[in-house]
C-alpha cells in the first residue's frame with residue numbers, strides 16, 4: 435500500500451512515522467517552500483507524549499521541552515486562585531511537555547527523513563484536489579499557487595493540511611469559513627528567569643475580557659528559560675479583523691495596552707511582551723465538527739479534520755493520536771477503505787467532543803467567577819470563593835482527570851509493532867516510496 439500525505443505538520447509527520455512503523459509506505463507533500471521551525475509554544479499531553487515515546491522519540495522530547503509540573507490560575511492582579519498538578523505529578527505514566535511547536539516539527543521531520551529516506555517529504559508542493567478511480571487515488575498537485583498541475587497515484591490520500599485543508603474543501607465543499615470566537619490572540623517568546631515552580635503553565639485574567647498564559651518551553655543559558663506567552667483579548671465582532679494565519683506578524687502596540695499594568699511579583703508581563711523579538715497574531719477560530727471526515731480511500735487528520743481553539747493543549751496532542759490510530763487501522767484492515775472507516779469510527783466522536791468542549795473551557799469558569807466577584811483583586815481567595823466552592827472545583831477536576839490517568843495508564847499501546855511489520859522495516863528501507871509523478 436502506498437499512502438500520500440498532504441501536509442508535513444505535526445499530524446502529517448506523525449502519520450508518516452506511524453505508517454512506517456506498521457510497514458506501510460508513505461510520502462508527504464507540503465505547500466511550504468521549506469519546513470522551518472515556525473510558531474511558538476504548545477503543550478503535549480501525556481496521551482501524545484506516550485505515542486511519540488512509543489515511536490522512539492522520548493529522548494528528543496525530553497531534551498527539547500520542559501516537563502510541565504502544574505497549571506496555576508491567577509486573577510488579572512496576579513492573585514493566586516488555584517493550581518493542579520499535570521503530567522506525571524497527577525499520576526500519568528508519561529510526562530506532559532511544554533515545547534516549541536516548530537522544534538517539535540523539526541524532531542518529527544528529522545525522524546521521517548532518517549527512517550523513510552531523505553526524499554520522503556517534498557516541499558513546495560500543494561495538493562489541489564483528487565479523483566478516486568479504479569481502486570486508487572489520483573492526487574492533483576501544484577508547485578506554486580495557480581501554477582501548472584501534475585498528479586501522483588496513491589492507494590490512500592490523507593489530508594493533514596491544516597485549517598484551510600484543500601482535501602477537506604473538496605470533501606465538504608459547502609463549508610463556511612472558520613468560526614471566530616471574537617478573541618484575538620497574540621503570541622511571543624523571550625528568555626527570562628524561571629518563574630513559579632520553573633515548570634508551571636500560568637493562566638491569568640478572565641475569558642470575558644483579557645487573559646494571559648505563560649509557560650517555559652526550553653532551557654536557555656544557565657539560570658534562564660525560554661518563556662512562551664499567549665495574550666488574549668475579547669475584541670468581538672462577527673468576522674475576524676484579519677484572516678487567521680499562524681504566521682501573521684502582530685503589533686506590540688495593539689497587544690500591550692491590554693496588559694500595561696500586569697506586573698506581578700512572580701512575573702512581569704509587560705516586560706515579557708516588550709522583550710519578545712517577534713509577536714504573532716491569530717484570531718481564535720475553529721470549525722464546526724463534521725458528521726464525517728472522508729470517503730473511500732481519502733480521509734483527514736489533525737487540524738484538517740478538527741481545527742479547534744488553541745487552548746487546552748489538544749490541537750497537537752489529538753493530531754498525534756489521530757496519526758497512531760490511523761496507522762493501526764490501515765495496517766489491521768482487510769483493505770484501505772475498511773481501514774479508513776475504522777479510523778474515523780474510532781476518532782470522530784471523541785475529537786468532535788473536544789472541539790466543542792474547547793469552546794467553553796470549564797477550568798476557565800473559575801477565572802470568570804473570581805473576576806466578576808472581585809474585579810479589584812483579593813487578599814485571600816477564601817474571601818472570594820467559599821470553601822465549598824473551592825472543594826467542588828478540586829473534586830470535579832480530580833474526578834475527571836484521575837479517571838483519565840487510570841484509563842491512559844491501563845490502555846495497551848495503540849500500535850504494537852507486529853512481527854510482520856518489524857521484519858518488513860528491518861529488511862530494507864520501509865516507508866519511503868518515490869511516488870509517481872505523471
Ligand SMILES: Cc1cc2nc3c(=O)[nH]c(=O)nc-3n(C[C@H](O)[C@H](O)[C@H](O)COP(=O)(O)OP(=O)(O)OC[C@H]3O[C@@H](n4cnc5c(N)ncnc54)[C@H](O)[C@@H]3O)c2cc1C
Nearest residue numbers: 441443444445465473474560561595596680736737749750
Ligand atoms: C506555521 C505554523 C505555525 C503554527 N504555530 C502554532 C502555535 O504557535 N501555537 C499553536 O497552538 N498552534 C500552532 N500551529 C497549529 C498547530 O501546529 C496545529 O494546531 C496542530 O499541531 C495540528 O497540526 P496539523 O499538522 O494538523 O496542522 P498544521 O500544523 O497546520 O500543519 C499543516 C501543514 O499542511 C501544509 N499545507 C497546507 N495546505 C496544504 C496543501 N494544500 N497541500 C500540502 N500541504 C499543505 C502546511 O504548510 C502545514 O505544514 C501552527 C501551524 C502552522 C502551520
